[in-house]
Amino acid sequence: MTRRTVRIAMNGVTGRMGYRQHLVRSLLAIREQGGLDLGGGETVWPEPVLVGRREDALRDIARRHGLTEWSTDLDSVLDATGSGRVDIYFDAQVTPARPAALKRAIAAGKHIYAEKPTATDLAGALELARLADEAGVRHGVVQDKxxxxxxxxxxxxxxxxxxxxxxxxxxxxxxxxxxxxxxxxxxxxxxxxxxxxxxxxxxxxxxxxxxxxxxxxxxxxxxxxxxxxxxxxxxxxxxxxxxxxxxxxxxxxxxxxxxxxxxxxxxxxxxxxxxxxxxxxxxxxxxxxxxxxxxxxxxxxxxxxxxxxxxxxxxxxxxxxxxxxxxxxxxDNGFKAQWELFLRHVALGEPYRWDLLAGARGVxxxxxxxxxxxxxxxxxxxxxxx
Incomplete structure (x- = not known):
């Protein structure tokens, strides 16, 4: 069995939804089941890199769940190279902070997965969809219901x-x-x-x-x-x-x-x-x-x-x-089910319709x-x- 590690910068995990549904009930649950089975003897292993503003909260979450990587510096996480490079940027911050962070991640060539609303207005949401398409990164928006x-x-x-x-x-x-x-x-x-x-x-x-x-x-x-x-x-x-x-x-x-x-x-x-x-x-x-x-x-x-x-x-x-x-x-948990589909989209290029344009429709x-x-x-x- 070949294990493919996918490193995911998770911004906003100190919040209720980012922590409970996306970290614990989704990515850590996928790890507990041995990773995401892609078939053909290959699995995806999600490796969270916790990002946020509160150092003490990030350190505590990492300690409780046996994680080793966390940072209060988003730019350093996005700019990391080699074994420290992240593949996916996930955003569960408050809405006004989301567009700027997503733009930085898109510019850094990261695949994008984000909570909604993706922006504070339609023009901003459409701009994110265009930028992601132009950059050639895969992108998705949480549509859990x-x-x-x-x-x-x-x-x-x-x-x-x-x-x-x-x-x-x-x-x-x-x-x-x-x-x-x-x-x-x-x-x-x-x-x-x-x-x-x-x-x-x-x-x-x-x-x-x-x-x-x-x-x-x-x-x-x-x-x-x-x-x-x-x-x-x-x-x-x-x-x-x-x-x-x-x-x-x-x-x-x-x-x-x-x-x-x-x-x-x-x-x-x-x-x-x-x-x-x-x-x-x-x-x-x-x-x-x-x-x-x-x-x-x-x-x-x-x-x-x-x-x-x-x-x-x-x-x-x-x-x-x-x-x-x-x-x-x-x-299964609805957030986890959608995370698994997005990880398959990133790893295998499988079709995925809940993208940033779909997120713009909601805005x-x-x-x-x-x-x-x-x-x-x-x-x-x-x-x-x-």
């Missing part, structure tokens, strides 16, 4: 023709994020400051773009209303601050083929759903409700006959009339949604090309 078990089951239903003609999609995402005064917030304070790249629209609409695009078709228009429902919050030091970014966004999307999608996103909603995110898809031949892990369906032949009668209590057990879609597979949708809310009108979503 489509690798979740519930959404993979939903994709199976779509591909099988279960729905017939799809009519509509309804999505509900969110949960109550504590203000931080009497209970610690579950999200960092920068998420609620527009000047730091925060806001639920720029955070979640890139997800909705690739999810709708992957499952149902390209988004062709958007009408959105954003809100800052909780105007004051308390930061990590317990100091109060004014929330300048939106913490909720309510949107209607038109998709190719006439499908209408409605998605509510909120960090100021208490959960009455089974999961933190759920999507209901209605089609002529059937419907389904999918979340992070579960998916339930109701075929046309099994649809009940509700009758509106406010004078009588509801006797129909509506929730019991849906069929659970079985796993029929072993679902475009978030930008248009914010503009739609500000102007109070529906906006068309142009198809992007380089």
């Amino acid at each position: 489509i690798f979740l078990p519930g959404l993979r089951k939903l994709k199976r239903l779509v591909d099988s023709g279960f729905f017939g003609r799809v009519l509509s999609v309804r999505g509900e995402f969110g949960y109550w994020v504590f203000e931080g005064d009497w209970q610690e917030a579950q999200r960092p304070s920068w998420n609620y400051r527009a000047e730091d790249g925060g806001g639920i629209t720029v955070d979640m609409f890139p997800h909705w773009d690739y999810l709708l695009h992957e499952l149902f078709g390209r988004v062709t228009s958007v009408f959105a209303q954003t809100a800052t429902h909780v105007p004051q919050r308390w930061d990590e030091r317990g100091a109060p601050y004014r929330a300048t970014a939106d913490d909720a966004a309510y949107a209607v999307f038109q998709l190719d083929g006439g499908i209408v999608a409605q998605i509510n996103s909120s960090w100021a909603v208490r959960v009455a759903r089974q999961e933190l995110v759920e999507f209901q898809v209605d089609g002529v031949l059937g419907s389904a409700v999918a979340g992070l892990r579960h998916c339930r369906a109701q075929h046309r032949s099994a649809t009940p006959r509700p009758v509106w009668n406010p004078d009588q209590p509801t006797t129909e057990p509506f929730g019991d009339q849906w069929q659970e879609i079985p796993d029929n597979d072993e679902f 475009q949708l978030a930008e248009l949604a914010l503009r739609s809310s500000a102007e109070g009108r529906r906006l068309n979503v142009p198809e992007l090309t380089l």
Whole structure:
């Protein structure tokens, strides 16, 4: 068995997502399974090189996981030659810091894998895609939701023709994020400051773009209303601050083929759903409700006959009339699954469609949604090309 070591500069691993999902649950998990099997007696062995601003945090992470390489100097990591040369640059920093770092990595000839949004505006996101293409480096953007078990089951239903003609999609995402005064917030304070790249629209609409695009078709228009429902919050030091970014966004999307999608996103909603995110898809031949892990369906032949009668209590057990879609597979962590595909793309040149142009589509949708809310009108979503 031949082992090919791929060195990966990981910038932003001191953050919650970069550490938990990308380092521990993805790259270290791949190492624990003996590397990524490429077939033909060859494996890829990911070798993380931790990068960040906080030396003590990087040293602690490296110590806990038996890693030996970390640095607070990104340029030295990108410029290293010989056995210290990195092959891939991964970025999970806060959004405003991402474009400049990605440009430096592209200029250094590194393959690029990045969290989203890839930039703070569409022009910046498109520039990154162009630069990467011109440099001839491979590039990818994290689009993890489509690798979740519930959404993979939903994709199976779509591909099988279960729905017939799809009519509509309804999505509900969110949960109550504590203000931080009497209970610690579950999200960092920068998420609620527009000047730091925060806001639920720029955070979640890139997800909705690739999810709708992957499952149902390209988004062709958007009408959105954003809100800052909780105007004051308390930061990590317990100091109060004014929330300048939106913490909720309510949107209607038109998709190719006439499908209408409605998605509510909120960090100021208490959960009455089974999961933190759920999507209901209605089609002529059937419907389904999918979340992070579960998916339930109701075929046309099994649809009940509700009758509106406010004078009588509801006797129909509506929730019991849906069929659970079985796993029929072993679902790995969604971040790890996409990392494995990207590593195969880098090592073998296998097709990979979740690139920086796909990331730019997400930035475009978030930008248009914010503009739609500000102007109070529906906006068309142009198809992007380089």
